[in-house]
Amino acid sequence: QSVLTQPPSASGTPGQRVTISCSGSSSNIGSNTVNWYQQLPGTAPKLLIYSNNQRPSGVPDRFSGSKSGTSASLAISGLQSEDEADYYCAAWDDSLNGCWVFGGGTKLTVL
Amino acid sequence: QVQLVQSGAEVKKPGSSVKVSCKASGGTFSSYAISWVRQAPGQGLEWMGGIIPIFGTANYAQKFQGRVTITADESTSTAYMELSSLRSEDTAVYYCARGGVRYFDFQAPLDYWGQGTLVTVSS
Numbered sequence: 298q299s300v301l302t303q304p305p306s307a308s309g310t311p312g313q314r315v316t317i318s319c320s321g322s323s324s325n326i327g328s329n330t331v332n333w334y335q336q337l338p339g340t341a342p343k344l345l346i347y348s349n350n351q352r353p354s355g356v357p358d359r360f361s362g363s364k365s366g367t368s369a370s371l372a373i374s375g376l377q378s379e380d381e382a383d384y385y386c387a388a389w390d391d392s393l394n395g396c397w398v399f400g401g402g403t404k405l406t407v408l
Numbered sequence: 409q410v411q412l413v414q415s416g417a418e419v420k421k422p423g424s425s426v427k428v429s430c431k432a433s434g435g436t437f438s439s440y441a442i443s444w445v446r447q448a449p450g451q452g453l454e455w456m457g458g459i460i461p462i463f464g465t466a467n468y469a470q471k472f473q474g475r476v477t478i479t480a481d482e483s484t485s486t487a488y489m490e491l492s493s494l495r496s497e498d499t500a501v502y503y504c505a506r507g508g509v510r511y512f513d514f515q516a517p518l519d520y521w522g523q524g525t526l527v528t529v530s531s
Contacts, residue, residue, distance in 0.1 A: 329515065332518070342518075385452065387453070396455055397445075398455070
């Protein structure tokens with residue numbers, strides 16, 4: 298059972314816009330920024346969005362993030378076949394000593 | 409170009425320990441937090457803990473307190489994660505990752521990841 302809640306799956310056709318949601322609580326998303334990771338099959342996760350809506354160098358501007366209260370979302374516009382991957386949200390949780398918490402992941406299928 | 413290169417796959421017996429290494433190159437090792445994240449087969453990501461090498465201080469997830477030890481050797485730019493009292497549920501791919509963007513901060517986003525080390529626990 299993951300601390301952050303994501304839908305297990307999402308899908309879209311090439312060129313479409315899809316969004317993936319991530320729900321948390323006051324001790325994580327409510328008080329800290331959200332990062333998103335993309336994991337292609339058989340590879341390590343890759344940082345896609347940090348600090349809610351910032352893109353690391355090299356990440357296309359088709360990817361965008363937002364946060365409101367204790368929820369966040371990742372949007373992918375102009376969907377491409379190579380976007381088929383697992384997507385994870387993450388936030389620092391202030392409870393106890395503090396720790397990173399992740400969503401359970403969303404499998405994105407490009408139809 | 410920052411690279412994190414991890415040690416190879418391990419097969420361990422229940423009750424034993426495993427130590428995985430993570431060697432950094434191409435960047436400033438000591439000032440960034442190094443985290444360890446594991447992923448069981450077909451499952452999501454789980455943070456185990458991290459260390460800021462220049463301080464030598466480690467921060468562990470409560471779930472792994474007492475069973476995991478994370479250390480770092482600044483002279484070789486290598487971080488280590490040792491997990492003891494292994495059980496079958498510890499079978500997973502273990503990743504190291506750098507907390508980049510800013511120094512000295514466990515809360516910095518994980519911007520570079522190692523290739524992963526598969527640890528299999530089986531009798």
